[in-house]
Amino acid sequence: MVYVSLPDTKERRLVFYLAMEEYVAQNIGSDECFFMWQSRPTVIFGRNQLIENEVNQDYCRNHGIEMYRRKSGGGCVYSDKSNVMFSYITRSENVNLTFNKYVNMVALVLCKLGVDAKATGRNDILIDGRKVSGNAFYHIPGKSIVHGTMLYDTNMQNMVGSITPSNEKLVSKGVESVRQHIALLKDYISISIDEFMAFVRNQLCSEEICLTHEDVKRIEEIEKEYLTDEFIYGNNPRYTICRKGRIDGVGEMEMRIEIKNNTIKKLNILGDYFLVGDLDHNIISPLIGKTLTAEAISNALPDDLSQTILNLTKKEFMNIILNNQ
Numbered sequence: 001m002v003y004v005s006l007p008d009t010k011e012r013r014l015v016f017y018l019a020m021e022e023y024v025a026q027n028i029g030s031d032e033c034f035f036m037w038q039s040r041p042t043v044i045f046g047r048n049q050l051i052e053n054e055v056n057q058d059y060c061r062n063h064g065i066e067m068y069r070r071k072s073g074g075g076c077v078y079s080d081k082s083n084v085m086f087s088y089i090t091r092s093e094n095v096n097l098t099f100n101k102y103v104n105m106v107a108l109v110l111c112k113l114g115v116d117a118k119a120t121g122r123n124d125i126l127i128d129g130r131k132v133s134g135n136a137f138y139h140i141p142g143k144s145i146v147h148g149t150m151l152y153d154t155n156m157q158n159m160v161g162s163i164t165p166s167n168e169k170l171v172s173k174g175v176e177s178v179r180q181h182i183a184l185l186k187d188y189i190s191i192s193i194d195e196f197m198a199f200v201r202n203q204l205c206s207e208e209i210c211l212t213h214e215d216v217k218r219i220e221e222i223e224k225e226y227l228t229d230e231f232i233y234g235n236n237p238r239y240t241i242c243r244k245g246r247i248d249g250v251g252e253m254e255m256r257i258e259i260k261n262n263t264i265k266k267l268n269i270l271g272d273y274f275l276v277g278d279l280d281h282n283i284i285s286p287l288i289g290k291t292l293t294a295e296a297i298s299n300a301l302p303d304d305l306s307q308t309i310l311n312l313t314k315k316e317f318m319n320i321i322l323n324n325q
Contacts, residue, residue, distance in 0.1 A: 001032040003205035007213055014039035014079060015068045015226035016219065017087065018147075023219045025089045025143040033089040034204055036197050038081045041155065042066040043162045045076040046136065048270050051233055053254075059161045069232050072147065074123060074136035075251070075272035078162050082153035084197060088146045095276045096310065098144040099123070099137045106133065106148075109203045113196075115188045122249055122274065122310060123148075130183040137274065152185045152193045239268070241292075245320040249311040255321050262291050277308035283317075294322055 004024055017037045024033050043065055045054045051067065054076040060067050065078075079085060086106065092098040103119040110117035110125070110132075117127050125133035135148030160175045189196065211219075225231055239256035246252050251273040258266035267284050286300040297318055305312045318324070 001034050001205045002028070002030040002207045002209050003201055004028065004033050004035040005208060005210045006216065007210060008216075011040065013066065013068075013223070013227075014042040014044060014085075015070075016223050017085065018068075018070055018226060019219045019222035021087050021089060021145050021147065022140065022222050023215065024087075025140055025145055027215075027218075028089075028209060030207075030209070031091045033209075034201075035087050036200065037085050037087070038083070039079050039085070040066065041078070041080040041158055042068060043076060043078050044068050044070050046074045046272055047071050047138070048073055048275070049076060049272065050270060053270070054163060056162055063158060063161070065158060065162050067232065068226055069234070070136070070147075072136035072138040072145070073272065073274040074134070076163050077134060077149055078154070078159040079149060080155055080158065082155065082193070084150040084152055084193065084200075086148050086150060086200075090144050090146075091142065092144050093139075093142070095137055095139045095144045099135070099146055099274075102137075102146045103133075103135055103148075105204070106135075106150075109200055110185075112203060113189050113191075113199065115185070122251070127183040127185075127188060130181055132183040132185055139276070150185065151182060152196060154184070239266070243320050243323055247312065247316045247320075250309065250316065253317075253320055257292070257321075259292060262293075264288055264290055264292060273312070274310040275308065276306075276310050279308055282308040292322070294318065297321060 041064060043055050043060055045051060047070060051057065055067055057067065088102050090098055103125060107117045107119040107125050115127055117125055117132065120126050123135045124131050133148055133150050135146060137144060137146040156175045156179060160178055185196065191199070238258060240259045241257040243255040244253070252271045253273060254270040256268045256270065257264055264287050267287055269279065269284065282302060283305065287297065290296040290300045301314055303314060305314050305317055
């Protein structure tokens with residue numbers, strides 16, 4: 001695997017590295033590329049989430065925490081310089097297989113450090129049943145991109161406060177609760193964060209490509225999209241019906257539907273689920289103009305929705321949209 005490095009050590013926004021993933025995918029011909037990065041305190045939420053649902057914006061503004069959206073699915077996470085972010089770009093077309101391969105590959109690296117790490121659930125790596133790494137993915141033509149957190153350490157107060165109410169009592173309880181469910185790598189290994197990053201690189205990569213300053217300028221052009229209000233805040237379409245549910249192995253789903261004469265006029269599907277196919281083409285477009293009935297919904301949808309949303313069955317989707325839970 002090829003390690004991709006930058007020509008300088010300048011501090012950059014988190015979204016620079018998301019743009020760097022795109023640039024590497026589009027311009028580096030290697031079959032597999034990898035790089036690690038760290039950012040100043042930032043909340044990053046998934047492509048199908050609404051910022052007002054996921055982020056405590058007042059807390060973030062008051063504590064200097066930046067807020068951005070990414071192009072992959074999954075949930076909202078907090079990142080700072082006490083943890084490490086991984087990016088993996090591969091030529092593989094099958095996002096699901098790529099994702100599983102990557103998560104197990106990272107878990108194996110931790111095992112080589114003597115840590116009993118296991119890949120489990122839909123996107124996590126656990127130590128002693130507690131989450132140390134969460135990951136997400138998306139696909140662009142010809143390449144798959146996987147990225148994720150690695151909790152060496154973190155500011156727990158900011159992690160909880162940035163995504164929960166800022167009431168001090170709630171934050172305090174939240175820190176206690178979250179701390180019981182996450183693992184910090186520093187508690188399991190005796191090496192520094194820099195030594196850990198060097199170990200990961202040596203384990204996974206045998207070559208290096210150093211980008212040029214011209215490459216950096218082109219990455220900064222891609223980054224501009226991530227910085228626009230339109231991309232960060234998105235559009236909030238009007239709706240007359242809201243259906244919500246959580247599906248094991250899939251995630252949270254919130255369907256906002258504009259209905260007229262019991263006919264679906266618009267549909268927006270929010271949540272922390274993972275896309276593996278074209279949501280608009282495979283699910284949303286077929287439902288536009290259909291009546292909100294079991295027969296019409298069933299006839300319009302393909303039988304295998306897991307080819308679009310990871311692990312989703314047609315029955316589970318219909319239960320939510322028809323409010324049959």
